[in-house]
Amino acid sequence: MEVLWFAPRQLGASASSRQTWWCTARAESQISTTSILPLPGVQADKRGVKVSEFLQSVSNPAVYAAGDAANIGMPKLTPVAAYGGGIVAANLLKGNHRKVENVPVPTVAFTVPPLAAVGMNEDSATKQGLRFRVHQEDTANWYSSKRVAEDCSGFKVLIDEGN
Numbered sequence: 129m130e131v132l133w134f135a136p137r138q139l140g141a142s143a144s145s146r147q148t149w150w151c152t153a154r155a156e157s158q159i160s161t162t163s164i165l166p167l168p169g170v171q172a173d174k175r176g177v178k179v180s181e182f183l184q185s186v187s188n189p190a191v192y193a194a195g196d197a198a199n200i201g202m203p204k205l206t207p208v209a210a211y212g213g214g215i216v217a218a219n220l221l222k223g224n225h226r227k228v229e230n231v232p233v234p235t236v237a238f239t240v241p242p243l244a245a246v247g248m249n250e251d252s253a254t255k256q257g258l259r260f261r262v263h264q265e266d267t268a269n270w271y272s273s274k275r276v277a278e279d280c281s282g283f284k285v286l287i288d289e290g291n
């Protein structure tokens with residue numbers, strides 16, 4: 129595959145191709161609740177373009193979205209954008225065959241102390257009616273905390289009783 133780039137000042141240039149992709153991006157605030165101009169019929173909400181599991185617009189099959197522009201119910205983070213980008217590229221090249229999977233995405237807030245999480249939290253697990261037990265511990269006395277003079281640290285793990 130050969131990729132041709134056209135800068136705005138080359139607007140008069142032409143080339144032939146088997147497939148033409150128009151790649152653009154929009155900030156969330158610019159995504160209207162009904163459509164993304166000038167693409168007709170692209171449904172979106174404030175979380176982004178509404179897409180299928182193939183990351184294809186649910187209302188305009190010529191449009192795919194990944195990263196911050198797509199509403200896939202995952203956090204808007206760089207690794208999630210890269211993950212979606214690979215799926216979109218694969219589906220554009222070989223037809224819809226790669227689906228987005230609901231993989232757990234770790235998140236970290238680099239505060240003092242830092243806060244990190246992965247998977248479902250206790251509130252969501254309770255709301256979903258899951259049977260689980262909680263294992264939590266204060267780790268302020270652990271070497272890893274004392275080493276950095278951190279007097280406030282701990283963890284909580286939810287263990288699914290069903291598996």
Ligand SMILES: Cc1cc2nc3c(=O)[nH]c(=O)nc-3n(C[C@H](O)[C@H](O)[C@H](O)COP(=O)(O)OP(=O)(O)OC[C@H]3O[C@@H](n4cnc5c(N)ncnc54)[C@H](O)[C@@H]3O)c2cc1C
Pocket residue numbers: 151152153154155194195196197204205206207209
């Ligand atoms: C302050 C801040 C801190 C963050 N910290 C983290 C972090 O610690 N870890 C993490 O994982 N994520 C972090 N994120 C989120 C992360 O930056 C985004 O999730 C990620 O960059 C999304 O990638 P993207 O390719 O979808 O969009 P972007 O990275 O936003 O790329 C879109 C590109 O499209 C361009 N563009 C816009 N409009 C047009 C147009 N009309 N035509 C052509 N090009 C256009 C833009 O200039 C931009 O280069 C942070 C975000 C912010 C704002």
